[in-house]
Amino acid sequence: MERIGFIGAGSMAEAMVAGLIKGNVFQAEQIIVSNRSNSDRLDELAAKYGIKTTHDKEQLVKDASIIVLAMKPKDVKAALDGVQTLIKDHLIVSVLAGISIQTIMAILGKKVSIVRAMPNTSAAIRKSATAIAGSDSVTMKQMKKCVSLFEAIGICKIVEENQLDAVTGLSGSGPAYIYYLVESMEKAAVEVGLDPFVARDLIVQTLLGASEMIAVSEKHPSQLRKEVTSPNGTTEAGISILKEKQVQEAIISCIRRATERSEELKAMFSEELVTNKK
Numbered sequence: 001m002e003r004i005g006f007i008g009a010g011s012m013a014e015a016m017v018a019g020l021i022k023g024n025v026f027q028a029e030q031i032i033v034s035n036r037s038n039s040d041r042l043d044e045l046a047a048k049y050g051i052k053t054t055h056d057k058e059q060l061v062k063d064a065s066i067i068v069l070a071m072k073p074k075d076v077k078a079a080l081d082g083v084q085t086l087i088k089d090h091l092i093v094s095v096l097a098g099i100s101i102q103t104i105m106a107i108l109g110k111k112v113s114i115v116r117a118m119p120n121t122s123a124a125i126r127k128s129a130t131a132i133a134g135s136d137s138v139t140m141k142q143m144k145k146c147v148s149l150f151e152a153i154g155i156c157k158i159v160e161e162n163q164l165d166a167v168t169g170l171s172g173s174g175p176a177y178i179y180y181l182v183e184s185m186e187k188a189a190v191e192v193g194l195d196p197f198v199a200r201d202l203i204v205q206t207l208l209g210a211s212e213m214i215a216v217s218e219k220h221p222s223q224l225r226k227e228v229t230s231p232n233g234t235t236e237a238g239i240s241i242l243k244e245k246q247v248q249e250a251i252i253s254c255i256r257r258a259t260e261r262s263e264e265l266k267a268m269f270s271e272e273l274v275t276n277k278k
């Protein structure tokens, strides 16, 4: 029986476990989860999903053929400590932001099949936008397995590893940009005299509707925007302020900076984790 083992039992691991079970990619008995020390958390996951949990990482690595790295980037070295020699023909799937395939190989001290993924927190409701990249040794079959793994929690695109910083800046961090927009719309709604609860519902539905329109329509978003914008109407008046305040330029700078930060973190982690520098 093929088993998947998670090292790290936080929110990303749980989102994936939930999606894998709901999507029938793995049955509960094929999933093993471990963490550093929080037994209550393991008990909670076992009770909620019927999965196996353990604090014995060695056993997890022996039992599973796919190992998902789902701890914070700074903890990856400690998490893999003691199991390097047991990792052989496994497929390693890392969701760690800013940790390159090369860094993971350096920590493991050998060439292994590694798929690096950048999901986002909407994985919790199986709506993640994920991109993945594989090391040279990843087989077509392993890549397909990973795609189905991430398609169980949303959509999955295959990219070159050097694109993952851009993916992190765009869709990894992306939910936060949308939440920021919603925070701003909520503030504005109160200023223009709306009840905050009524405003929240209207904003959410506006976002859901607009997202679905983009998804199902063959029209470009700029065309959809034009269709909302009556000459001399309210939308034109509103958009003229966004243009005056250079909001589009600000969004482009935001995604550029987030991408750059991902590159910086990658370089920093690679130096810290591979050269033992703290």
Ligand SMILES: NC(=O)C1=CN([C@@H]2O[C@H](COP(=O)(O)OP(=O)(O)OC[C@H]3O[C@@H](n4cnc5c(N)ncnc54)[C@H](OP(=O)(O)O)[C@@H]3O)[C@@H](O)[C@H]2O)C=CC1
Binding pocket: 007, 008, 009, 010, 011, 012, 013, 034, 035, 036, 037, 038, 041, 070, 071, 072, 073, 075, 078, 079, 080, 095, 096, 097, 118, 119, 120, 121, 172
């Ligand atoms: N949040 C996001 O939007 C996104 C996050 N990611 C990535 O997902 C990864 C996980 O994030 P998230 O789930 O939010 O993190 P959490 O902080 O929720 O969970 C981290 C988990 O790692 C465990 N852990 C820490 N050290 C070790 C160790 N030495 N051995 C075994 N387990 C260990 C912790 O165990 P314990 O509780 O016992 O300490 C905990 O279960 C991160 O690397 C992040 O970059 C990727 C895309 C988006």
Ligand SMILES: O=C(O)[C@@H]1CCC=N1
Binding pocket: 097, 168, 172, 173
């Ligand atoms: O903010 C971060 O660094 C992580 C990576 C993508 C989302 N959260």
